[in-house]
Amino acid sequence: MPELDLDPEAVRTARRLAQRVGEPIVALAQQHTTVSVERATLRLAGLAGADPDGTPWPNRLLDTVRADVGIEHGVALPVWDALVRGAAGDLAELAAKAAVGSVRFRLPAGRDLVHARSAARKAVGAGVRTLDARRRERERLVKRWGDPPQQPWIYLIVATGDIYEDIPQAQAAARAGADVIAVIRSTGQSLLDFVPEGATREGYAGTYATSENFRLMRAALDETSAELGRYIRLTNYASGLCMPEIAALAGLQRLDMMLNDSMYGILFRDINPVRTFVDQRFSRQVHARAGIIINTGEDNYLTTADAVEAAHTVTVSQLLNESFAKEAGLADWQLGLGHAFEIDPELPESFRLELAHALLARQLFPDAPLKWMPPTRHMSGDVFRGYLLDGFFNLAGTLTGQGILLVGMMTEAVVTPWLSDRDLALQNVRYVRNACGGLAEDFHPPADGFIATRARQVLAESIDLLERILDHTEPTYGAGLLAAIADGTFGLMKRPADGGRGLDGVVRRADGYLNPAIDLLEAAS
Amino acid sequence: MPELDLDPEAVRTARRLAQRVGEPIVALAQQHTTVSVERATLRLAGLAGADPDGTPWPNRLLDTVRADVGIEHGVALPVWDALVRGAAGDLAELAAKAAVGSVRFRLPAGRDLVHARSAARKAVGAGVRTLDARRRERERLVKRWGDPPQQPWIYLIVATGDIYEDIPQAQAAARAGADVIAVIRSTGQSLLDFVPEGATREGYAGTYATSENFRLMRAALDETSAELGRYIRLTNYASGLCMPEIAALAGLQRLDMMLNDSMYGILFRDINPVRTFVDQRFSRQVHARAGIIINTGEDNYLTTADAVEAAHTVTVSQLLNESFAKEAGLADWQLGLGHAFEIDPELPESFRLELAHALLARQLFPDAPLKWMPPTRHMSGDVFRGYLLDGFFNLAGTLTGQGILLVGMMTEAVVTPWLSDRDLALQNVRYVRNACGGLAEDFHPPADGFIATRARQVLAESIDLLERILDHTEPTYGAGLLAAIADGTFGLMKRPADGGRGLDGVVRRADGYLNPAIDLLEAAS
Amino acid sequence: MTTGAIVRPYGDTTGDGMVQTSFTLPVPHGKLAEGAALQLATKMGLEPAMVVHSKPVGDGYTFFVVYGRANHLVDLSAVRVVERDYPLLAPKEANLAIRKGVRRRLTVVGACIGTDAHTVGIDAILNIKGFAGEKGLEYYRELRVVNLGAQVSVPRLIERCAVERADAVLVSQVVTQRDAHVSNTQEMSAAFREAFPAERRPVLVAGGPRFDESMAAELGVDRVFARGTTPAEVASFLVDALVTKGRAVSAGDQGRRSA
Amino acid sequence: MTTGAIVRPYGDTTGDGMVQTSFTLPVPHGKLAEGAALQLATKMGLEPAMVVHSKPVGDGYTFFVVYGRANHLVDLSAVRVVERDYPLLAPKEANLAIRKGVRRRLTVVGACIGTDAHTVGIDAILNIKGFAGEKGLEYYRELRVVNLGAQVSVPRLIERCAVERADAVLVSQVVTQRDAHVSNTQEMSAAFREAFPAERRPVLVAGGPRFDESMAAELGVDRVFARGTTPAEVASFLVDALVTKGRAVSAGDQGRRSA
Numbered sequence A, B: 001m002p003e004l005d006l007d008p009e010a011v012r013t014a015r016r017l018a019q020r021v022g023e024p025i026v027a028l029a030q031q032h033t034t035v036s037v038e039r040a041t042l043r044l045a046g047l048a049g050a051d052p053d054g055t056p057w058p059n060r061l062l063d064t065v066r067a068d069v070g071i072e073h074g075v076a077l078p079v080w081d082a083l084v085r086g087a088a089g090d091l092a093e094l095a096a097k098a099a100v101g102s103v104r105f106r107l108p109a110g111r112d113l114v115h116a117r118s119a120a121r122k123a124v125g126a127g128v129r130t131l132d133a134r135r136r137e138r139e140r141l142v143k144r145w146g147d148p149p150q151q152p153w154i155y156l157i158v159a160t161g162d163i164y165e166d167i168p169q170a171q172a173a174a175r176a177g178a179d180v181i182a183v184i185r186s187t188g189q190s191l192l193d194f195v196p197e198g199a200t201r202e203g204y205a206g207t208y209a210t211s212e213n214f215r216l217m218r219a220a221l222d223e224t225s226a227e228l229g230r231y232i233r234l235t236n237y238a239s240g241l242c243m244p245e246i247a248a249l250a251g252l253q254r255l256d257m258m259l260n261d262s263m264y265g266i267l268f269r270d271i272n273p274v275r276t277f278v279d280q281r282f283s284r285q286v287h288a289r290a291g292i293i294i295n296t297g298e299d300n301y302l303t304t305a306d307a308v309e310a311a312h313t314v315t316v317s318q319l320l321n322e323s324f325a326k327e328a329g330l331a332d333w334q335l336g337l338g339h340a341f342e343i344d345p346e347l348p349e350s351f352r353l354e355l356a357h358a359l360l361a362r363q364l365f366p367d368a369p370l371k372w373m374p375p376t377r378h379m380s381g382d383v384f385r386g387y388l389l390d391g392f393f394n395l396a397g398t399l400t401g402q403g404i405l406l407v408g409m410m411t412e413a414v415v416t417p418w419l420s421d422r423d424l425a426l427q428n429v430r431y432v433r434n435a436c437g438g439l440a441e442d443f444h445p446p447a448d449g450f451i452a453t454r455a456r457q458v459l460a461e462s463i464d465l466l467e468r469i470l471d472h473t474e475p476t477y478g479a480g481l482l483a484a485i486a487d488g489t490f491g492l493m494k495r496p497a498d499g500g501r502g503l504d505g506v507v508r509r510a511d512g513y514l515n516p517a518i519d520l521l522e523a524a525s
Numbered sequence C, D: 001m002t003t004g005a006i007v008r009p010y011g012d013t014t015g016d017g018m019v020q021t022s023f024t025l026p027v028p029h030g031k032l033a034e035g036a037a038l039q040l041a042t043k044m045g046l047e048p049a050m051v052v053h054s055k056p057v058g059d060g061y062t063f064f065v066v067y068g069r070a071n072h073l074v075d076l077s078a079v080r081v082v083e084r085d086y087p088l089l090a091p092k093e094a095n096l097a098i099r100k101g102v103r104r105r106l107t108v109v110g111a112c113i114g115t116d117a118h119t120v121g122i123d124a125i126l127n128i129k130g131f132a133g134e135k136g137l138e139y140y141r142e143l144r145v146v147n148l149g150a151q152v153s154v155p156r157l158i159e160r161c162a163v164e165r166a167d168a169v170l171v172s173q174v175v176t177q178r179d180a181h182v183s184n185t186q187e188m189s190a191a192f193r194e195a196f197p198a199e200r201r202p203v204l205v206a207g208g209p210r211f212d213e214s215m216a217a218e219l220g221v222d223r224v225f226a227r228g229t230t231p232a233e234v235a236s237f238l239v240d241a242l243v244t245k246g247r248a249v250s251a252g253d254q255g256r257r258s259a
């Protein structure tokens, strides 16, 4: 890889600042829980399914517990206390009974607390062991079928809204060269405070993330992996109001990558910032344990802000995502930090600016896979021009050693991808990879040249921004980052810490709060 | 520009060998004349128009002269002798009378010869002075309207077959960014032993090259140049059986570039090799005088031979074209030496091989503009893929400093270019030029790397081939090159020196051969 | 109808009728598939048609590129265009018209409804920053803009419109899969008709890149804006509908209205 | 007709009918032009159609990209395909069949006729080097190949065929502007019919990338080969026509024939 002449001291400073910015947020996450964290704990303990109206049992159970005793001590103690007491034979029965009002919950104390705690630990521990088993299974299958033979890995989206149309399309994409399949979610799912159940066929512009859809797709891709002799990875979204639960389901169904950003929900879904940070930490602990690679969402900033002016906000977000991820136990190889080819193609030297930004990310995070996103906002109905832009995006990915290449579609500005769009897109990737595979050998941006200068500038602006974030004070939570978010620092969106969706699902932990999942996940890391 | 580590001694050797290969061919050209050279002389002296059947007067006149006295002494002496004798008031009248058999020609001697010679010189000299005037006019207009602001110049083809459709399309192309317009010729014109007359509307896959079509298009482009404040150059083909005449017409009508290759007619139109070399020398002398840039046709080899295997034949042909061109008086800035992006895109590292070949040409001919031709044979009906390939072709052109970029069309394998194809193609060029204009700064193929190694290999193979050509003996003409051509050395076509079309129009010059045009053109250089 | 009103597609010669098309058929690659592609092209009116590219994609599907001569004539005199039927005003002119016409600020409520979260388009119309070099509606002194953002449900939108006494409602719809934009907009307009008596219903405007501007009636809204709309167009329309055509109640009569 | 015989274009869902198209109309960029594009799309059977891109090109022209749902059904049972109706032979088998069937070498004359100079296609069929990994007809011991090259006029072709006693004539046509390939081939076949009595006329084969294989009758030739033809297909056809179907005179009868 070409080397940018970055000052190692500046790099260290940037990382140190990001950690300082993150610290109060981590503390905040440690002081709170959310309905979704608690439901995820129930799911790890094996609670699944939904009532006849489609409301998942974890929601029914949690709501009853909350009504009875609150969740500031965690859902585990009241739930396993009830089970220990013999209120029901298992979690599912307990949920059903709770739903009809035939169980009342209490906060156990003394020996009851000890019993409840140990029962909870056992039950949740089984779920964590399933995460471990799934991870080992993946490792075994990757060994058997093999990793993609090349870098970057080829990441393709399916988005029909119908899992049964998604499956053959995903298999076709894999046969045509995709290494990673992402099933895009239906619009609106991120604002649901529950995870739908079962196989689904009616999403809008995407398919619902459900445990059953995960299972069906993973099974289909296992089949195709065997056929191709290459392990095809499956991606979904641990994002939105149910981030922790979806993370848990992903781990249980052996998904391989999850979109999981520390601020996306805040900025793009107007989800409450505290809710997001709490959920995020839990979900990342799960991902860490499950051996899942996370993909962060910096690319999204560039769909609303200008990709040159806001380049440093991408870098800052990557540094923050890294710092939060490390704290939650994720290893470098699990950090698919996001960035994107979103500079206005009319801008002079736009391609070289892209190279500068991509190399900066590559050099700042040498051991992270990096997720390289294609042009979207400057794509138009001119599909020919779009196909060309995607080719230069592919070239930038090859030249700068990106780890995961999200394949761009010529119909980006028109429709969710067609079967043929995906095939054409893969053909584009193949051409570039094959024709220019070794071009990095000839790519040497001079230390005082346009590219290196631009990279240094973005790094300097990032340090500057991190310092400004630290300077922010915020009345309620006292954290610089929350105040900065409230200010519109990222993606131009203003999101105050006490606004947004899902705030009513955030609860400050009481003394004696127990969450066996968190305990187990933290013990490991 | 990136520097390849070429051995300067190897470069000198290659050039010296090319000159040695060329020497006997130049001698051959000096020993012969052709019907077309003689007709071109008449045209320079002002003879134009056609008889009622469409046969041009230069042909009618020449044929009568040839029937009466042969042309081994040149057409000038018998013709101006007749005029001096008062057989007709001017050339046109003479041609008309000759056609009806009312003039008989003779070879003048003594004082008659002196008078005829001086009359011929005067008449042809007027034509040469028109060439000079046209050249000065061009220089003036370029000064007034300006050269393209960037390199490479953008070269676009129009090919409707109808000059009146060509004109608006050419103007539209210029407005959309073309710097050079080439009017492609109708199939079959190269085998006509006469130049058609007048404005024409019924070519196949191209429009006839006629003096009037030249004039109409040049006038239209002058209009557009004024409108755009940029001098738009006009290109046609001095190629085929009438190469010398078309060169003369181009000079008289202020065309700016001409396709003019030393071997294209031999290899691709089965025109007799001697005819071609004789015609070629004369046409290049005209181009030199008229300030016309020639474009050679090495790209064509790669449409029949493999672009990797035959890469060195391109280099050899460039060296030969250069050597013939210099001998004919052309300056470096007039040498648009051809090469092309024709490597199979499925070949690993195909793009880097293209870069190697393009850089080799760039470095061997640092002061020549170089004409960079787009992919054609590997284009298919997949117009999306075609658009992408053209983008990488454009990138290679930008990275390696090509002088004239012939814009590729996504419909290459489908139809002659549509209006929209040209517009899309220019958009492609603009994107690449704008987004990657300065990328050469970052492009540094290492001296021991893939690109430099490949370039050195092609140069070595070229030297080898030139040596093998010199080793060839050829019974009739004794020239190595003719024998090599007969052998299928270039483009895999075998063309013996005594075969091919137009041989009957070749005549060995007699002692006392006179051609005032050649005398004047050679005196200058 | 003038003769110039009839045109045909143009490849490289007037009247040649040439068009390009591409599509996938659920037929395995081969001669049958090519024949099927030709049949489709013929049904589309391409004659002659050339299958210039065919490639297997997925399992049992084939992708085609087809070129051909469309035998249809395009009758320009029969083209129905939603032309701007109101004057285009600069911000100053719009402000003046409102001040003179209704003597109060007009309230505009904007939102992305349904589950759509694409706010860039509506923000381009509303935010000061604007679009294509034009300032957005927030820049107009006589317009009060309430931007509710993304994923706003219809009931919530109606509630806020009532509270804010909206004169106009601007909704954006970008996602079109399964015609979501059409059904969401229809649902919205029906709910407004139900919630407000006709004379008090705010002017309803829908916008988004894949709308057809002639769909207003079908969608139940007063106006539709599509790809490339600029803020001034929208402001001018609002002035025309609310001031010139008198849909908005002027300041003097406001008491009656709010009664 | 089975129900499976009806298919529709496939975007991302079975039956969605989606297709892409692009074309230029000689109408200046603007709403009228977009309306005209929609009208054309509708006439092509795209409903609904979306003009997703429009751009002025040249003076008074607009280029469009349109996506839409084609309302046509493709009936696979009605597709007419020119299937290979003769066995595909390896060179050895072809040689054997000729040796056995006519006891002499067959003479094949090839040319690009008219002003067409694209020889790569016919060379791919004739030259030893061949195409797509298959050797060309020159490699077949029992075929005598006379390749006349490019730009051969019809009279010259006929003359050479007579001299060489051609059993088959292979002509290539690549340039198609103004349907040159069609008229040149028709001219050629008509001339052969005039020059040779029916029983002595060589088998006529036309080939080139833009031919439609079902056009043989219209062109007056015995067979048409298009895009991607391989030498073995041609050799096999020749064996079928000349040997199996007995068009060629066998060695014993040659005297009579040349009489």
Ligand code: B12
Pocket (backbone or CB within 6 Å): A159, A184, A185, A186, A187, A188, A204, A205, A206, A268, A300, A303, A304, A376, A377, A378, A379, A380, A411, A412, A413, A414, A415, A416, A417, C115, C116, C117, C118, C119, C120, C121, C122, C124, C125, C131, C170, C171, C172, C173, C174, C175, C176, C177, C205, C206, C207, C208, C209, C210, C225, C226, C227, C228, C229, C230, C234
């Ligand atoms: C930016 C973007 C996003 C951003 C949005 C950020 C934000 N805050 O808005 C992010 C990354 C969050 C995003 C997410 C998704 N997106 Co998105 N996104 C885009 C993208 C790249 C650009 C859209 C845009 O900003 N255009 C610029 C604006 C200025 O143009 P505009 O919207 O057309 O607006 C103009 C006019 O239409 C009009 N207008 C628009 N609205 C209104 C309203 C009124 C009242 C008026 C008067 C005028 C008006 O005026 C504007 C100015 O001229 C497009 C692809 C593309 N290049 O078009 C995809 C696209 C729109 N997204 C798409 C999808 C599917 C999604 C997701 C659903 C994917 C998923 N399953 O995860 C998600 C979820 C979002 C959700 N719940 O809705 C699809 C929609 C497909 C379809 N036709 O149904 C597209 C086309 C991409 C694709 N090909 O798949 N996306």
Ligand code: B12
Pocket (backbone or CB within 6 Å): B159, B184, B185, B186, B187, B188, B204, B205, B206, B268, B300, B303, B304, B376, B377, B378, B379, B380, B411, B412, B413, B414, B415, B416, B417, D115, D116, D117, D118, D119, D120, D121, D122, D124, D125, D131, D170, D171, D172, D173, D174, D175, D176, D177, D205, D206, D207, D208, D209, D210, D225, D226, D227, D228, D229, D230, D234
């Ligand atoms: C190579 C080439 C040339 C070379 C030709 C070299 C040569 N010795 O053949 C050169 C550079 C000389 C050339 C020149 C021109 N060319 Co040219 N050329 C091409 C190109 C790039 C490739 C053609 C090719 O070789 N294909 C490969 C062969 C193997 O495929 P094929 O011909 O289809 O043959 C296969 C089948 O069709 C079939 N087949 C073909 N013939 C026959 C015959 C028989 C009997 C059988 C059984 C089968 C058969 O079998 C073959 C193997 O499968 C095409 C563009 C493209 N990518 O297709 C343009 C193209 C064909 N050329 C074109 C034009 C216009 C010209 C010129 C007329 C331009 C000009 N005005 O100067 C000139 C003049 C040539 C002339 N007088 O005919 C146009 C034709 C447009 C049209 N449809 O009318 C094309 C499509 C480019 C374009 N878009 O403008 N060209």
Ligand SMILES: Cc1ncc(COP(=O)(O)O)c(C=O)c1O
Pocket (backbone or CB within 6 Å): A185, A186, A187, A188, A189, A190, A237, A238, A239, A240, A259, A260, A261, A264, A269, A295, A296, A297, A300
């Ligand atoms: C990090 C991240 N999360 C989530 C999403 C998906 O959006 P939603 O949460 O609306 O499904 C995206 C979209 O690309 C994303 O980048």
Ligand SMILES: Cc1ncc(COP(=O)(O)O)c(C=O)c1O
Pocket (backbone or CB within 6 Å): B185, B186, B187, B188, B189, B190, B237, B238, B239, B240, B259, B260, B261, B264, B269, B295, B296, B297, B300
């Ligand atoms: C050098 C040269 N001459 C001539 C031509 C044109 O061919 P023709 O002579 O048949 O018009 C070409 C074609 O590209 C060429 O490259």
